[in-house]
Amino acid sequence: MKKIFALVVVLVAVALSGTNTFAQRGFEGVISYKISVKGEGADQMKAFMPTKMDVFAKADGNGRVKMDGMMPQDLLILKNVTYMLKSTEKVAYKMPDKSKQGEKSDEPKVIVTNTGEKLTIAGYECTRYVLDVEVKGQDGGTQSISMSVWTTEKIKVSDDAKSSMFQGMNAKVPGMVLKMKMGIGPVEMEFLATEVKAVKQNAADFAIPAGYSIKDYDPSAMGGMGF
Numbered sequence: 001m002k003k004i005f006a007l008v009v010v011l012v013a014v015a016l017s018g019t020n021t022f023a024q025r026g027f028e029g030v031i032s033y034k035i036s037v038k039g040e041g042a043d044q045m046k047a048f049m050p051t052k053m054d055v056f057a058k059a060d061g062n063g064r065v066k067m068d069g070m071m072p073q074d075l076l077i078l079k080n081v082t083y084m085l086k087s088t089e090k091v092a093y094k095m096p097d098k099s100k101q102g103e104k105s106d107e108p109k110v111i112v113t114n115t116g117e118k119l120t121i122a123g124y125e126c127t128r129y130v131l132d133v134e135v136k137g138q139d140g141g142t143q144s145i146s147m148s149v150w151t152t153e154k155i156k157v158s159d160d161a162k163s164s165m166f167q168g169m170n171a172k173v174p175g176m177v178l179k180m181k182m183g184i185g186p187v188e189m190e191f192l193a194t195e196v197k198a199v200k201q202n203a204a205d206f207a208i209p210a211g212y213s214i215k216d217y218d219p220s221a222m223g224g225m226g227f
Contacts, residue, residue: 040186126150147182151175
C-alpha cells in the first residue's frame, strides 16, 4: 500500500506542479480538494491515503500543496522548482526538473483524449480529458494507469503553466484541474475540488523554513512517515 501511495503522490505532485504558475495571471487563493477511494481493498488503502488536499497559490507565481493523513505531504513550489518538505528531518527534497534533462526517453508514454464532456465543479464549467499513462515501476517493468481530469480555463493559466502541467508525463491539458480520477488495479481514487477561494496569501508560507537543508529528491523517502 505504501508503494501505491507513493505512486499516487508522485502523479499528483507532477500534475499540480504547474499550479504555481497560473498565479502569474492574477489568481491568488486556495483550491480545496476532497480525496476519496473506493473498490476492492479500498478500506486498507484508506489507512494510508489522505482525505483532503489544499492548493495554495500566490500572485508572485509561487505555490504550496498540502495533504493530510497518516503520511501527510507538504510540497512547496518556488520559481517552478518543487520541494518536498520533511519536517521530521528538516529537509527540503528538491524534485527533479525533467524539462531540463537532456534525455527524454524515460518519460512516461501518455495518450490524451478530449471527450468534450462538460461538468460544473465548484461553480466552474470543466471539460473532461482522458489520460492513458504508462509509468515505470521500481522493478523496471511498466504499469499502465488510466485517469480522467476535468479542467477549467476560467481560472486563467499562463502559457508556462500549460507547458509544465503534467510535467514528466508530456501531457498537454489546458486549464486548471478541478477533478481527477485514476484507477490502480481494483481501486479508484478521486480528487474533487470542493471550494475555490480567492484570498491574499501570507508570504512567509511560501519559503523553505529556516533551519531546513536542501537535498536532491530521494525516492526512498516517499514511503517514509512524518512528512
